[in-house]
Amino acid sequence: MENAAFDFTHRLHLHAAAVEAMLDRLLDRHPLNGEIARPERLLAAMRHGVLNGGKRLRPFLVIESAALFGHRGEAVMRVAAALECIHCYSLVHDDLPAMDDDDLRRGQPTVHKAFDEAAAILAGDSLLTYAFDIIAADETELSADIRVKLIAALARAAGLGGMAGGQALDLMAETRKPDEAGIIMLQAMKTGALIRFACEAGAIIANAPREERERMAEFGSAIGLAFQLADDLLDVTADAAAMGKATGKDAAAGKATLVAIHGVDWTRKQLSGLVAQAEELLSPFGKEAALLKQAARFIAERQN
Amino acid sequence: MENAAFDFTHRLHLHAAAVEAMLDRLLDRHPLNGEIARPERLLAAMRHGVLNGGKRLRPFLVIESAALFGHRGEAVMRVAAALECIHCYSLVHDDLPAMDDDDLRRGQPTVHKAFDEAAAILAGDSLLTYAFDIIAADETELSADIRVKLIAALARAAGLGGMAGGQALDLMAETRKPDEAGIIMLQAMKTGALIRFACEAGAIIANAPREERERMAEFGSAIGLAFQLADDLLDVTADAAAMGKATGKDAAAGKATLVAIHGVDWTRKQLSGLVAQAEELLSPFGKEAALLKQAARFIAERQN
Numbered sequence: 190m191e192n193a194a195f196d197f198t199h200r201l202h203l204h205a206a207a208v209e210a211m212l213d214r215l216l217d218r219h220p221l222n223g224e225i226a227r228p229e230r231l232l233a234a235m236r237h238g239v240l241n242g243g244k245r246l247r248p249f250l251v252i253e254s255a256a257l258f259g260h261r262g263e264a265v266m267r268v269a270a271a272l273e274c275i276h277c278y279s280l281v282h283d284d285l286p287a288m289d290d291d292d293l294r295r296g297q298p299t300v301h302k303a304f305d306e307a308a309a310i311l312a313g314d315s316l317l318t319y320a321f322d323i324i325a326a327d328e329t330e331l332s333a334d335i336r337v338k339l340i341a342a343l344a345r346a347a348g349l350g351g352m353a354g355g356q357a358l359d360l361m362a363e364t365r366k367p368d369e370a371g372i373i374m375l376q377a378m379k380t381g382a383l384i385r386f387a388c389e390a391g392a393i394i395a396n397a398p399r400e401e402r403e404r405m406a407e408f409g410s411a412i413g414l415a416f417q418l419a420d421d422l423l424d425v426t427a428d429a430a431a432m433g434k435a436t437g438k439d440a441a442a443g444k445a446t447l448v449a450i451h452g453v454d455w456t457r458k459q460l461s462g463l464v465a466q467a468e469e470l471l472s473p474f475g476k477e478a479a480l481l482k483q484a485a486r487f488i489a490e491r492q493n
Numbered sequence: 494m495e496n497a498a499f500d501f502t503h504r505l506h507l508h509a510a511a512v513e514a515m516l517d518r519l520l521d522r523h524p525l526n527g528e529i530a531r532p533e534r535l536l537a538a539m540r541h542g543v544l545n546g547g548k549r550l551r552p553f554l555v556i557e558s559a560a561l562f563g564h565r566g567e568a569v570m571r572v573a574a575a576l577e578c579i580h581c582y583s584l585v586h587d588d589l590p591a592m593d594d595d596d597l598r599r600g601q602p603t604v605h606k607a608f609d610e611a612a613a614i615l616a617g618d619s620l621l622t623y624a625f626d627i628i629a630a631d632e633t634e635l636s637a638d639i640r641v642k643l644i645a646a647l648a649r650a651a652g653l654g655g656m657a658g659g660q661a662l663d664l665m666a667e668t669r670k671p672d673e674a675g676i677i678m679l680q681a682m683k684t685g686a687l688i689r690f691a692c693e694a695g696a697i698i699a700n701a702p703r704e705e706r707e708r709m710a711e712f713g714s715a716i717g718l719a720f721q722l723a724d725d726l727l728d729v730t731a732d733a734a735a736m737g738k739a740t741g742k743d744a745a746a747g748k749a750t751l752v753a754i755h756g757v758d759w760t761r762k763q764l765s766g767l768v769a770q771a772e773e774l775l776s777p778f779g780k781e782a783a784l785l786k787q788a789a790r791f792i793a794e795r796q797n
Contacts, residue, residue: 223646224654225682231653231661282618287610306591310614311661314586314621315653321625322648325641334637337629340644342527344626349535349619350528357535357615378529 197483204252204269205245211270212239215323234304234312235319238281239274241295246488247272247387250412253481254391254405257474264330268339268390271323275347276383278316281309283356317347331394338393346386355379366445373414373447380420381413388412388481408470408481415463415489421446422456427492460489501787508556508573509549515574516543519627538608538616539623542585543578545599550792551576551691554716557785558695558709561778568634572643572694575627579651580687582620585613587660621651635698642697650690659683670749677751680721681714688720689713692785712774712785719767719793725750726760731797764793 216236220227248269255265284291284299285306292302301309324339331339345351355378358367367375388409392402424439425448439446448456467485471478520540524531552573559569588595588603589610596606605613628643635643649655659682662671671679692713696706728743729752743750752760771789775782 220654221649223649224652224658225678225686226658226662227654228658228661228665230665231658235653278618282614285611285614287614307589307664308661310586310589310591311657311664313618314582315657317618317621318648318652318657321644322652325645325648332637333641337637337641337644340625340641341629344622344629345525345527348528348622348626349539350524350531353615353619353622354528354530354532354535357532357612358530360611360615361532361534374530382529 197480197487200253200480201244201246201249201484201487204249205243207252207266208245208248208269208273209240209242211266212273215270215319216240221326230304230308231311231315234300234308235316237303238300238309238312238316239277241277241297243273243277243295245269245273246416246484247276247383250384250387250409250481250484251390253484254388255394256391257405257477257481258391258395258397258401260391260394262330264327265391265394267323267327268394271320272343272383272387272390274316274320274323275343275352278313278320279347279352279356279383281313281316285309288356288360335394335396339390342386342389342393346382351378351382352380355382362445363442366443369447369450372445372450376414376417377410380417381410384413384416385409404470404473408467408485411463411467411470412485412488415460415467415485418447418456418460418463419489419491421448422453422460423491423493424448425453464489501784501791504557504784505548505550505553505788505791508553509547511570512549512552512556512573512577513544513546515570516577519574519623520544525630534608534612535615535619538604538612539620541607542604542613542616542620543581545581545601547577547581547599549573549577550720550788551580551687554688554691554713554785554788555694557788558692559698560695561709561781561785562695562699562701562705564695564698566634568631569695569698571627571631572698575624576647576687576691576694578620578624578627579647579656582617582624583651583656583660583687585617585620589613592660592664639698639700643694646690646693646697650686655682655686656684659686666749670747673751673754676749676754677718680718684721684724685714685717688717692716708774708777712771712789715767715771715774716789716792719764719771719789722751722760722764722767723793723795725752726757726764727795727797728752729757768793 216232216239218227218232251269251272252265255261280294281300283289284294285301291299293299300312321340324336327336347353355375358375359379362375385406386409389402389406392405421439464485468482471482520536520543522531522536555573555576556569559565584598585604587593588598589605595603597603604616625644628640631640651657659679662679663683666679689710693706693710696709725743768789772786775786
């Protein structure tokens with residue numbers, strides 16, 4: 190098990206470095222064909238929001254889910270980078286004063302602190318828009334049919350019925366507490382939808398049979414829920430230094446979470462169950478899926 | 494000429510009503526396949542930002558440019574609606590306190606006034622995301638190849654090297670005035686890029702030869718510049734009631750515009766020249782292009 194954990198951590202860092210390099214290249218100062226100019230300050234704000242040393246968990250899931258179906262290389266990295274642009278845009282906007290009002294992210298000033306609010310709004314908008322450009326304009330490898338399927342799935346995961354809708358529900362939850370079903374739906378939207386897409390992406394890239402695509406999506410839903418439960422748990426148990434951001438905020442805000450309803454022990458049991466479920470879903474893929482299984486465990490057990 | 498103007502206005506209203514109906518349908522309360530839920534308040538904010546009785550000029554240009562190449566119907570209307578979602582998202586975000594800080598739009602409260610800032614940010618994000626969903630998920634008529642080309646062109650027109658980048662430059666221009674070349678670039682990005690895409694879209698939908706696609710894009714650039722010059726002119730000459738928003742703001746803010754540099758007479762001459770250029774670009778299409786030529790004239794001569 191210790192070797193497995195080492196394998197996973199090692200691979201996570203390798204993929205993170207590769208995604209970081211890809212994002213750095215995609216966000217360089219040279220305008221692409223059809224772009225009139227890349228305004229310096231806007232580009233700097235986008236880079237601040239993206240090139241922040243994140244764990245790149247979603248790109249990892251894209252890369253490993255694609256590898257499970259035999260796909261590697263430039264096109265997969267672009268999809269991984271596009272997804273990370275969407276994830277980072279959502280963080281930039283969620284941190285705004287009108288939203289969660291956070292000054293720090295990974296120990297660094299958030300984009301509206303390092304620049305200003307207008308720059309943060311536009312940097313988020315531009316990252317979101319660029320994500321679709323990155324997939325659509327890639328004519329190296331993936332067919333138009335695959336690219337358009339990826340875009341459709343990604344847009345649906347990120348939009349009003351997915352991540353953005355989940356953030357809207359989360360803001361509403363501050364004044365009107367949702368019940369347990371409401372919390373589960375909110376979290377499936379806010380954090381679950383994008384993680385689900387990350388796991389489904391490999392099957393879409395490989396044009397895998399419907400059943401396998403659905404299996405990967407279910408795996409994504411399980412670890413997405415685990416991710417959120419672990420996050421809620423960390424807000425209760427971890428300290429701010431380990432997280433690189435404020436903790437105890439949920440409880441202080443009287444926020445409805447499953448941890449608040451059911452307690453820490455129940456949550457830990459749920460997490461074990463979700464890991465088992467995730468591993469079971471991947472069992473048809475045999476030992477090829479070992480790293481993704483380790484990812485499920487990492488997500489459930491992470492300490493920051 | 495009077496009949497021509499009538500034809501144009503009549504057709505503009507017809508298309509606007511059709512686009513409004515399409516947007517109303519796309520933004521109904523039923524979640525699509527893959528959406529977990531459509532949060533009521535977020536959806537209401539999106540609808541407030543979109544179903545606002547706009548002129549729907551960009552959709553008109555999509556519909557008429559597609560008609561020029563023999564394409565009509567559902568798929569064209571979806572592209573028109575997607576483009577309008579992007580235009581409206583940009584208005585919702587531009588109106589925010591951190592940006593242009595406008596309380597009124599078409600005589601109605603802006604989204605952050607009718608709802609709140611967080612809702613306006615998320616409604617804009619969701620409209621932007623939904624635009625790509627609308628094109629990508631349309632499996633009725635357009636090939637995947639055409640849809641992915643539309644998405645690539647639209648994303649590039651809307652992103653950091655186009656509309657969003659132009660808004661970033663515009664905000665910077667408040668503190669450091671751009672020179673004439675800077676103003677022209679800023680405007681080509683902020684308002685030009687999306688109008689250019691609208692005119693190019695028909696050629697993309699029809700998979701027209703490269704030369705015809707470029708001709709339509711050039712037509713779009715000409716009327717995009719005319720649109721902005723007319724807007725700057727109206728800010729100087731019109732009254733607030735006719736515009737449905739505050740006027741004289743540019744001069745009061747000491748904002749750099751071509752009108753401010755060269756004056757009203759020069760601007761009117763430029764507008765005539767741009768209309769002539771636009772008409773010349775369409776001359777190979779013969780009388781089929783009559784409505785688009787009228788659109789060019791309308792844009793240059795509009796009083797609100």
